[in-house]
Amino acid sequence: xxxxxxxANKNRWIEEVLNSTKGMSRAQPPADIMEKINLKIRNxxxxxxxxxxxxxxxxxxxxxxxxxxxxxxxxAAENSKAKHENISNPFATEIQSASTYNY
Amino acid sequence: MEEHQQKVFNTAxxxxxxxxxxxxxxxxxxxxxxxxxxxxxxxxxxxxWIYRITVNKCLDHLRAKNRQKRQGFFNxxxxxxxxxxxxxxxxxxxxGIQLERKEKAKYLFEAIETLPExxxxxxxxxxxxxxxxxxxxxxxxxxxxxxxxLLQRAKxxxxxxxxxxxxxxxx
Numbered sequence: 001x002x003x004x005x006x007x008a009n010k011n012r013w014i015e016e017v018l019n020s021t022k023g024m025s026r027a028q029p030p031a032d033i034m035e036k037i038n039l040k041i042r043n044x045x046x047x048x049x050x051x052x053x054x055x056x057x058x059x060x061x062x063x064x065x066x067x068x069x070x071x072x073x074x075x076a077a078e079n080s081k082a083k084h085e086n087i088s089n090p091f092a093t094e095i096q097s098a099s100t101y102n103y
Numbered sequence: 104m105e106e107h108q109q110k111v112f113n114t115a116x117x118x119x120x121x122x123x124x125x126x127x128x129x130x131x132x133x134x135x136x137x138x139x140x141x142x143x144x145x146x147x148x149x150x151x152w153i154y155r156i157t158v159n160k161c162l163d164h165l166r167a168k169n170r171q172k173r174q175g176f177f178n179x180x181x182x183x184x185x186x187x188x189x190x191x192x193x194x195x196x197x198x199g200i201q202l203e204r205k206e207k208a209k210y211l212f213e214a215i216e217t218l219p220e221x222x223x224x225x226x227x228x229x230x231x232x233x234x235x236x237x238x239x240x241x242x243x244x245x246x247x248x249x250x251x252x253l254l255q256r257a258k259x260x261x262x263x264x265x266x267x268x269x270x271x272x273x274x
Contacts, residue, residue: 014262020204021231027109029108034104034108040130041137
């Protein structure tokens with residue numbers, strides 16, 4: 001008898017707990033939430049409009065540096081090749097000019 | 104707008120049981136709404152769409168929290184400085200609950216924490232937001248039958264969790 005009563009009490013208590021949120025009102029967000037959301041949205045849109053040109057500028061700068069570095073390396077290599085050719089064959093011009101005597 | 108804010112905040116606080124996290128989620132939801140309003144598919148209502156974003160953000164938050172818990176289990180168990188046991192949000196109090204029901208609602212939220220994701224979502228949308236099952240089905244992208252079954256399973260699981268709490272409280 002006592003066990004049945006206990007069980008009924010337990011079940012009643014469980015049902016009361018399950019229904020304890022009935023008639024509850026919605027939790028109110030903080031008063032300044034709209035300001036914070038607006039700020040985030042503004043930051044997001046500013047971030048979008050600024051971040052893209054910054055990326056483009058960085059890409060352009062890298063490209064410029066690479067083109068410059070490439071041309072410097074190319075001309076340096078050409079220069080040293082020309083010097084090397086001059087040193088290794090000092091009579092090249094003479095040979096070239098000598099060959100014209102045949103005409 | 105204000106009504107949507109309340110819906111979002113109430114759903115978030117009921118799901119994550121943390122005031123600060125709920126506020127962050129609410130802000131994120133509205134930024135996402137702003138970002139993707141052009142891609143909003145008018146097949147569902149705006150309210151359903153906002154609820155769906157909110158639920159997804161809450162589940163992301165809960166998953167991240169669970170991951171953190173798993174990774175730093177020992178660090179979380181004890182505070183490194185005091186050596187005291189660290190409890191994870193004991194006694195969450197929903198601010199909208201009537202005073203005379205606050206004590207019982209605390210037990211309910213404690214038990215809700217242990218439910219699987221889907222059951223928790225269905226229970227919160229049904230009991231805290233008081234949405235009809237048809238709307239819940241649309242938000243969760245499942246059938247009404249599935250919502251019914253999830254709600255039944257959630258209630259059964261909650262009853263199982265609440266039983267031992269009753270015994271402990273009676274002692």
